[in-house]
Amino acid sequence: MREKEEKKKRVDAASEELERRSKYLSSLIERTKIKAESDQEEATKEPRKRKEKEKVKEEDRRGEAVGGEADEGEKEFMKKVRVRAADMAAALQRRAFRCAREVFDTMPKLESKRLALALKKEFDTTYGPAWHCIVGTSFGSYVTHSLGGFLYFSIDKVYILLFRTAVEPLAH
Structure with missing residues (x-):
């Protein structure tokens, strides 16, 4: 009892x-x-000039090449991206969008696992371990994430959940 x-x-x-x-x-x-x-x-x-200055400063700070306008393909792609929920810095979000676009461009049709693996590897390599990625057209989730490490977005009808969890050393 x-x-x-x-x-x-x-x-x-x-x-x-x-x-x-x-x-x-x-x-x-x-x-x-x-x-x-x-x-x-x-x-x-905001005036356009101020936006351009901020964009250049942000790109300089991230160490990326400062270029002119985005090409038409990138503009079209960005119109399809919709942030559903985020607890992530804008620079990291843009990196996720860019990585997703690069992988999408190499696929004739959606390969969810391949896209998820590419995003996970990119973020593990760049920002440290314990990134997780779920990609699909229909899924449910309930996750716990590290502060500043959560992004849920869609591209057309494909939904992408990218999040980071804390890594704790094993106690022996």
Whole structure:
């Protein structure tokens, strides 16, 4: 009898923790949507010259080549990208979009595993271990991620979830 009570307490505690995390993620998604909307409004008000200066500064800071306008293919591709939820720096988001585009361009038809592997390897190599990627046209997920390491976006009808988890050394 006592074992059943203890088991019920553990299940209740786990349920409460799940509910708490769910509320946190919902609030995080809501804040991301509100921030994206305000950023979009602000972007339409900003003068073009200021945008160009900021773009050049950002590219310089990241160490990328500073070039002219994006080609038509890239512009078309970026129109298809929709950020659904994010807790990730804009520079990392752009890197994910760019990597996804490069892989998409090499595939005649969608290969979800190949795209997920390419994104994971790119981010593991560049930003350290423990990145995970899920790609598909229909999936559900519930994940815990490291702060600043979550991006959920779509390209046409393909949804991509990229997130980082904490890596802790094994205790021997």
